[in-house]
Amino acid sequence: MLNQIRSAIVLTLILTVVTGLLYPLTMTGIGQTLFATQANSSQIKRGDTIVGSSLIGQNFTSDIYFWPRPSATSPDPYNAAASSGSNLGPTSAALVERVKTSVESFKAAGVTTAVPADAVTSSASGIDPDISVDYAMLQVARVAQARGLDPEAVSQQVKANTRQAVLGIFGEVGVNVLALNLALDDLKK
Structure with a gap:
């Protein structure tokens, strides 16, 4: 039971970092680099x-x-x-x-x-x-x-x-x- 809870917490933390931090920062960086005018409201x-x-x-x-x-x-x-x-x-x-x-x-x-x-x-x-x-x-x-x-x-x-x-x-x-x-x-x- 503790193994399952630990796995759930670790997976939640990993997904939070990936989808809540890494992905948005990567997309913002790409947007600012390749499409700066559009990313900044044209x-x-x-x-x-x-x-x-x-x-x-x-x-x-x-x-x-x-x-x-x-x-x-x-x-x-x-x-x-x-x-x-x-x-x-x-x-x-x-x-x-x-x-x-x-x-x-x-x-x-x-x-x-x-x-x-x-x-x-x-x-x-x-x-x-x-x-x-x-x-x-x-x-x-x-x-x-x-x-x-x-x-x-x-x-x-x-x-x-x-x-x-x-x-x-x-x-x-x-x-x-x-x-x-x-x-x-x-x-x-």
Whole structure:
């Protein structure tokens, strides 16, 4: 009986050291060595100041900036602590009404083309930092006018900040809104 208790205690201690100390420290070391940016929240800095993360969207509302897709976090948009989807399905009357209202506001602003889905719907996390190239291109004229820039220069920034699918098949083509807006801010400097 004592042999079994001793074996259980020794095994518990060994597994605690291996799974509670060695494994986490090894994974942290590998993460910091091979994937330091990702392991440290993909921070975007301007000088010594952290201005955001490439993984979490921000609520840009000024006309001089590209706008992100709608956020599902309420009442504060892009609140990472409240990350979740809206849980509104395609048959939800509230979702249909919100999308219709959003599309009508784009049409009232002079948009004559189809409005991309990501311009009027939130992502599953509610804090997606990326938008589609179509949604970004839809905003080029507004941003160019607000900044006093040539629309072609703004369009070039969209193209320069477009992230391609990894190996052409993994992930979606998209534009990180924070990176694009920071690149536009740098144009004026």
